[in-house]
Amino acid sequence: MMRAAADCGHAAVDLQPPGDCGARAVAGFRVALGSRSIVMTNDLEYENVVMEFRGRGATVRALDTFNFHVAESEFVVVVGPSGCGKSTLLHMTAGLMHPTAGRVMLGGSIITDPGPDKAIVFQNFSLFPWKSVRSNIDFGLRINGMPPAERNELIDRYIKLIGLDGFENHYPRQLSGGMQQRVAIARSFVMRPRVLLMDEPFAALDAQNRQLMQEELVRIWSAQRPTVMFITHSVEEAVFLADRIVVISRRPGRVKKVLDVTAVAGASHWRMDPFEDVIRRPDFQELRAEIWGLVKSEIQLRS
Numbered sequence: 468m469m470r471a472a473a474d475c476g477h478a479a480v481d482l483q484p485p486g487d488c489g490a491r492a493v494a495g496f497r498v499a500l501g502s503r504s505i506v507m508t509n510d511l512e513y514e515n516v517v518m519e520f521r522g523r524g525a526t527v528r529a530l531d532t533f534n535f536h537v538a539e540s541e542f543v544v545v546v547g548p549s550g551c552g553k554s555t556l557l558h559m560t561a562g563l564m565h566p567t568a569g570r571v572m573l574g575g576s577i578i579t580d581p582g583p584d585k586a587i588v589f590q591n592f593s594l595f596p597w598k599s600v601r602s603n604i605d606f607g608l609r610i611n612g613m614p615p616a617e618r619n620e621l622i623d624r625y626i627k628l629i630g631l632d633g634f635e636n637h638y639p640r641q642l643s644g645g646m647q648q649r650v651a652i653a654r655s656f657v658m659r660p661r662v663l664l665m666d667e668p669f670a671a672l673d674a675q676n677r678q679l680m681q682e683e684l685v686r687i688w689s690a691q692r693p694t695v696m697f698i699t700h701s702v703e704e705a706v707f708l709a710d711r712i713v714v715i716s717r718r719p720g721r722v723k724k725v726l727d728v729t730a731v732a733g734a735s736h737w738r739m740d741p742f743e744d745v746i747r748r749p750d751f752q753e754l755r756a757e758i759w760g761l762v763k764s765e766i767q768l769r770s
Contacts, residue, residue, distance in 0.1 A: 478601075507574045509661040509694045511560065516569035518555050529555045531719035534762060535568070542695045544705040546758065547715030548765045553698045557664050560696055561587050566578060573662060583611055586655035586693075587664040588670055592647040594639045594654075600626065601635045604654050605643065611658075629688060645676040649683065656687060663688075665697045668757035669704070680744050685738045704760045706747060708738055717765045723759055726741040728754065759769070 516533040519526050529552040537543050545553050558564050558677075559571050562581040562723055569579045573585070594603050601622055608618045628633055629649040639647050648668060653664060669677040679703060688695065705712050709728045716723040729736060731754055737745045745751055 475552055487559050493575065496761055500751070507576075509539045510541075510573055511662065511694060511696065512570075512572040512575075513556075514570050514572070516556075516559070516566045516571060518552065518559065518564075519567040528719040530566075530698045531721055533721060535713060535725070537694055537696065540692045540694055540695065542708060542710045543713060544697045544699060544709035544711075545713045545715060546699060546702060546705050546762055547720060548717050548762060549566055549700075551765070552717045552718060552720030553715060554666055556715075557696060557743050558655070558700055560662065561664050562584050583607060583658045584661040585664060586658055586660035586662070587666065588648075588651050589668040592639065592644070592648055592651045592671075596639050599636045600631060600642070600650050602652055603639075604657055607654060607658050621657055625657045628656075628690065629653045629683070636657075643676070644672050645680055648672065648680060652684065652687060656691060656693075659691065660677050663693045663695045665695065670700070673754055677701075677704070681738075682742055684708070689739075702755050702762065703746060706751060706755050706758065707742060710736075713759060714765075715763045723765070726758060745767050 513535045516530055516616050517528065518530040521527075521530045533552075533556070545556065547553055555564070560573075560578065561577045562585060563732065565579070578585070582719055595606065601744060604622050604625060605618055608621065613621075624768070629648060631646065631653075634642065634646065635740060639650070642650070648671075667770070669680050672680060685708065697705075697708060706728060714723045714725045714726070715721065731750050732738070737748070737751065
C-alpha cells in the first residue's frame with residue numbers, strides 16, 4: 468500500500484487508499500491529523516469553466532461556462548462533435564492545463580498540477596518501446612518511490628488481472644494493439660488513482676478488439692472503482708459503459724444534456740453483461756438513438 472507520511476508540528480499526515488485493490492465501499496483517501504480523520508472524496512466539480520486559446524490576432528473559446536459534477540466512483544462518458552472541447556476538458560482535469568476562468572476540483576480541492584492521483588490513458592498506447600511489459604507497468608510505481616517488494620507484488624497482480632501472464636518480458640512491438648492497451652490501462656490502474664481519465668482509449672483498435680477491451684475495462688474497473696471520465700466518439704460505447712453520459716454542444720463546448728444510463732440499465736447495470744447481448748436490447752437501442760440525435764444535431768448546426 469502506498470503511503471506518504473510527514474510531520475506537521477504535532478500532526479502526522481497519512482494518505483492512503485482505504486483498502487486493497489479489491490472493491491471499495493469508500494474510494495476516497497483517508498487523511499489522519501492527530502486524532503482527527505478526514506476522508507478525501509474522489510468527486511469532480513467543474514464550476515463555470517471557460518477555456519480559451521489565444522493565437523495571432525484571434526482567440527478561440529473551446530469551452531464556455533461548463534458546469535458539471537461527477538460523483539465519487541462514477542463512470543461518466545463524454546460525447547460531442549469533433550472540436551467541442553472534450554480532450555481539453557480531460558487535460559484540465561489531469562492538471563495538464565488550467566482554465567482561463569472558473570475552476571476544476573477534485574475532492575473539493577482545485578486541480579493545479581498533474582499527479583499520480585489522476586491517471587490518464589490516451590488513444591495511442593503511450594508505452595515505452597524499449598521497456599518490457601513489466602517495466603512499463605513498474606514505471607510510475609518506481610518514480611513514486613514504492614519499495615521493490617511491494618512494486619513486484621502489485622505488478623504480478625495486475626499482469627494476472629489483465630490476462631498477460633507469460634508476456635511479462637515481452638516488448639510493445641511483440642504485442643497486439645489490444646494487448647498494448649491492456650498494458651497502458653494496467654499502468655494507470657496500478658497507481659490506484661483517485662480519478663482515471665480516458666481519452667478515446669480504444670479508437671485505434673479494430674471493432675472486434677474494441678468490444679473485447681470495453682468488457683475488459685469494466686472487469687478491471689469493477690475491482691477498484693476509481694472515478695472515471697471517459698471520452699469517446701462512439702455512441703454505442705458510451706451507452707454500454709456509462710453511469711451517465713454528458714453530451715457537449717459544438718464549440719464553444721457547453722453541457723447540452725446529461726443522460727442517466729443507470730435509470731435505464733438498472734441497478735446491476737448492463738455493462739456487466741456481454742456486449743453482444745446488451746446491444747440487442749430495445750431500451751439500449753432507444754437510448755443510443757436519442758444520444759446520436761443530440762450529437763448529430765450539433766454536427767448539422769456546425770456545417
